[in-house]
Amino acid sequence: xxxxxxxxxxxxxxxxxxxxxxxxxxxxAGYSEKTAYSIxxxxxxxxxxxxxxxxxxxxxxxxxxxxKQKKLEMLERVAIxxxxxxxxxxxxxxxxxxxxxxxxxxxxxxxxxxxxxxxHKIIPADDTEW
Numbered sequence: 001x002x003x004x005x006x007x008x009x010x011x012x013x014x015x016x017x018x019x020x021x022x023x024x025x026x027x028x029a030g031y032s033e034k035t036a037y038s039i040x041x042x043x044x045x046x047x048x049x050x051x052x053x054x055x056x057x058x059x060x061x062x063x064x065x066x067x068k069q070k071k072l073e074m075l076e077r078v079a080i081x082x083x084x085x086x087x088x089x090x091x092x093x094x095x096x097x098x099x100x101x102x103x104x105x106x107x108x109x110x111x112x113x114x115x116x117x118x119x120h121k122i123i124p125a126d127d128t129e130w
């Protein structure tokens with residue numbers, strides 16, 4: 001694979017940071033405003049730039065997932081630590097346990113409402129039709 005030029009590397013980073021606007025990324029990378037639109041499109045069609053963008057996105061996704069997993073593990077440790085009983089005080093910090101469990105559930109999507117469908121038919125007591 002060819003190595004990116006400094007401008008191409010700057011384009012990739014600007015493209016990822018600005019929400020995938022190729023024209024703006026070209027301008028931020030130092031290309032002329034007059035040619036930014038065509039340079040942006042051209043850059044996105046180059047295999048080495050496509051690959052660099054994909055690699056950055058993959059790395060970013062891996063870091064996000066790792067961070068979420070670490071946060072979940074930390075919340076679990078908080079809940080466990082704070083739920084130990086003390087002979088003098090009882091549970092050390094019930095509010096911290098509840099907060100950690102709520103946050104853990106929120107991150108896992110466990111607080112999402114569930115949709116239920118009522119399939120019961122109501123029949124009048126005197127068997128008359130409504």
